[in-house]
């Protein structure tokens with residue numbers, strides 16, 4: 001019986017190893033494609049919606065002109081977070097240049113602090129004729145953005161690397177909600193476009209709650225598979 005089991009294990013093992021290797025290659029290819037697609041969409045949306053605010057004029061700022069300092073701080077801080085964030089997930093760089101990882105990390109957190117402080121201000125000064133629900137959504141997003149950044153900093157000060165990594169992943173998912181939300185507003189998906197103006201408030205919430213929750217689930221799953229390491 002034992003000899004039989006051993007024989008079938010020997011026969012099955014190379015096949016299942018090949019299958020597992022193929023699944024890993026497929027997952028890596030899908031992840032690479034996903035990251036590249038997201039990067040292209042992020043650059044496109046940044047150029048279209050954020051870059052114009054680097055010209056300080058009444059024409060480019062429109063309804064935000066009366067709040068110029070807050071809006072300019074928001075764009076500057078949030079842009080820094082958007083572009084510095086990906087560097088923090090580059091394992092090779094973190095291992096080879098830990099001091100650079102720390103410096104970029106402080107740059108990222110400063111960007112989030114600036115972006116979030118101005119976001120709090122703006123969520124109280126929105127044109128509320130647009131909808132209160134939209135403003136409440138942005139306020140809650142700012143709470144989670146600030147909370148995950150602060151806790152992540154506190155976790156690494158206490159040398160809790162696993163918690164730091166999970167919170168940073170969720171924090172960057174919130175930073176990316178700038179891209180996800182705006183993509184959802186214009187997405188060529190019939191049921192979204194059929195919502196009419198209601199899609200701004202609906203997708204305004206979906207665009208940050210879903211990336212935030214899914215990143216949390218993924219990090220927890222990863223951690224339980226690796227026996228507590230994230």
Ligand code: HEM
Pocket residue numbers: 049050053074075078079081082115116119120122123126127138139141142145174175176177178
């Ligand atoms: C993740 C946390 C963020 C929060 C809580 C937040 C909050 C806000 C708020 C309250 C407004 C005013 C909206 C209005 O009056 O309609 C706004 C506008 C804006 N934010 Fe953010 N923001 C965040 C992230 C970002 C990021 C990462 C960028 C990238 C640069 C960004 C760029 C902009 C731009 C360009 C506008 C004005 C134009 C527009 O609505 O498209 N924000 N944000």
